[in-house]
Amino acid sequence: MKKTLSIHRSVIVVGLATIFLLFILIVTAFGQDELSGNVSGIFPDTIKVGKEKYKTIYSLDSIEGVIIDTLTNPYGFIFRKPVSSRDVALYFARKKENHFLVYQLGNWSLLSDFKFERVDFNGKGTKELLMINKQERKHSPDYPEDQDYVEKWLSIWDLDSVEMLALFHNYISHHLWQKNSVVRKTCFNLIASIKKNELIFNQSEKCNECNEEIEIAIKKPIQIKYKLTAGGLIKTSESGGIYHRSKMGYLVPNVSGKYKLFTDKDRGFSFQIPVEWTIQTDEEGELDDIAVPVEKDSAYSQYFENGFFTIGACGQGVCDSLFMTREGFSGIDSAFYTSGADYIISGRPEDIYYALPIKGKNWKGYAHISPCGQLMNDRRSFHGDICETIYFYDGKHNIMKIYTRGNELNEKVRERLIESFKFF
Numbered sequence: 001m002k003k004t005l006s007i008h009r010s011v012i013v014v015g016l017a018t019i020f021l022l023f024i025l026i027v028t029a030f031g032q033d034e035l036s037g038n039v040s041g042i043f044p045d046t047i048k049v050g051k052e053k054y055k056t057i058y059s060l061d062s063i064e065g066v067i068i069d070t071l072t073n074p075y076g077f078i079f080r081k082p083v084s085s086r087d088v089a090l091y092f093a094r095k096k097e098n099h100f101l102v103y104q105l106g107n108w109s110l111l112s113d114f115k116f117e118r119v120d121f122n123g124k125g126t127k128e129l130l131m132i133n134k135q136e137r138k139h140s141p142d143y144p145e146d147q148d149y150v151e152k153w154l155s156i157w158d159l160d161s162v163e164m165l166a167l168f169h170n171y172i173s174h175h176l177w178q179k180n181s182v183v184r185k186t187c188f189n190l191i192a193s194i195k196k197n198e199l200i201f202n203q204s205e206k207c208n209e210c211n212e213e214i215e216i217a218i219k220k221p222i223q224i225k226y227k228l229t230a231g232g233l234i235k236t237s238e239s240g241g242i243y244h245r246s247k248m249g250y251l252v253p254n255v256s257g258k259y260k261l262f263t264d265k266d267r268g269f270s271f272q273i274p275v276e277w278t279i280q281t282d283e284e285g286e287l288d289d290i291a292v293p294v295e296k297d298s299a300y301s302q303y304f305e306n307g308f309f310t311i312g313a314c315g316q317g318v319c320d321s322l323f324m325t326r327e328g329f330s331g332i333d334s335a336f337y338t339s340g341a342d343y344i345i346s347g348r349p350e351d352i353y354y355a356l357p358i359k360g361k362n363w364k365g366y367a368h369i370s371p372c373g374q375l376m377n378d379r380r381s382f383h384g385d386i387c388e389t390i391y392f393y394d395g396k397h398n399i400m401k402i403y404t405r406g407n408e409l410n411e412k413v414r415e416r417l418i419e420s421f422k423f424f
Contacts, residue, residue, distance in 0.1 A: 005178055025084070034073060039245075043201065045203055046231075046233065048232030049329065052163065054101040054103045054162065055102050057398055063093065069114075071116075082110065082263065085110070110204045113135075120196060122197065126159070129157040131156070133154075135153075151174075154192055188206040188207070190224075199226040200224070202222075203222040203224065220241055221252070223238070244291065247411075249367075250397070256275060258274065264289075268424050271422070277292065278291070278294045279291055292307050306406075309404050310403055312401050312402075312403060318393075353369065354368075358418055365390065367388075372385065372387030385407065388404045392423070402417065
C-alpha cells in the first residue's frame with residue numbers, strides 16, 4: 001500500500017463531444033465563498049481541445065439555419081440552428097472556391113444570445129474569434145420563487161485551423177430569486193482581458209447583469225492568468241479568493257503565507273500559525289484551545305465556532321499501540337489505521353486510512369486524515385466531512401495533538417505546523 005496522507009478520489013475525463021452537453025445541463029449558482037472553492041471547475045489548470053471536423057457543402061441553404069454574423073479573413077458565415085427543444089447549434093461556413101467547409105462550433109442553450117469580436121490572441125497576425133454567450137432567464141409572475149439569472153460563457157476560436165483555444169463557462173453569474181418573501185442574490189463577475197498569448201480574469205466588485213448595480217463585499221478579489229502555448233491554454237497564476245480545493249477535493253482556507261509563533265509555556269511546546277489566525281484559549285478550562293480568525297469580521301466567519309483546528313492534551317503516557325488503540329486506531333503490521341469515526345467500510349487495509357509516521361527535532365508522532373462525523377461545540381449540531389489529527393510525542397511522557405472538526409487543513413499550513421513544532 002502506498003503510505004501517503006491522502007484519500008483517493010475518482011477523476012472523470014470527458015471528450016469534446018461531451019463538454020458542451022455537461023456545461024449546458026448543469027446550472028449552478030455560486031456565492032462569493034463558493035466561487036473561491038470552485039475556481040478549479042470554472043478555470044481549469046489546462047485547456048486543450050482538438051480541431052473541429054468539417055463537411056463540404058455547395059449551398060448554404062442545406063444548413064437550414066439562420067445567419068447571425070458574417071466574417072472576413074477568412075470569409076464565411078456563422079449560422080444558428082435549433083437542434084432540440086432546449087439547444088441550438090452554431091456552425092461556421094468557410095468559403096473556399098465554389099463550395100463551403102462547414103464546422104460545428106458546439107451546441108448551446110436555446111436561451112443563448114451571442115456576441116462576436118475579433119481579437120489578436122495567438123500572435124500569428126490573424127485575429128481570432130471571441131464569442132461571448134449570454135444566457136438569461138426571467139421568472140414568470142405566476143411563479144415568484146423561480147430564479148432570474150444571467151450567465152456568460154467565453155470561447156476563443158482560431159478560424160484558420162478552426163480550433164477552440166479557450167472555453168470558460170459561468171465566469172459571470174448572477175442569480176436573483178425569492179424565497180419565503182425574501183429576495184436572495186448570488187453574484188460574481190470576472191472581467192476578461194485578452195492580450196497576445198495571454199488571458200487574464202479579474203474579479204469585479206460589482207455585478208450589473210440583472211439591470212441593477214450590486215456592490216459585492218470582496219475581501220480578496222480573484223485574479224487568474226493563462227498563457228497560450230503549443231500544448232494548449234495553461235494557467236500560470238491564481239491569486240486571491242477565500243478558499244481553494246485541495247488535492248483530495250475539499251475546501252480549505254487560503255492564507256497569506258506569513259506566519260507567527262505560538263507558544264504554550266504551561267505545556268511546553270510551540271509552533272507557527274498564519275498571521276491572520278490566533279489561538280483562543282478557554283479560560284474556564286472546559287474546552288481545548290482553538291485556532292480562529294484574528295479579525296472579528298473575517299470572511300472565515302464559520303471558523304469562529306469550532307476553529308481551523310483544536311489543540312488537545314492527551315495526558316502523560318507513552319505513544320504506543322495501547323494509546324493508538326484508545327484513539328480509535330487498529331494496528332496492522334506495525335502500522336496504524338482507522339476507518340474514520342461513524343463510517344462503515346469493509347475493514348480491508350486498502351479501504352481504511354493510514355496514520356503517517358512523522359518526526360521533528362525533539363519529537364515523533366503521526367498524521368492522519370479520514371472521513372468523520374463530528375459534534376460541534378454547541379453540542380447540538382452535527383457535521384460530517386473530513387477530519388485531520390496530528391500527534392506529537394516528546395519520547396518521554398508528553399503527548400499533544402492538533403485536530404480538526406470536519407475540515408481539512410490548508411496544505412502549506414499543515415507543512416509549516418509540523419516543521420515548526422517543538423517541545424521545550
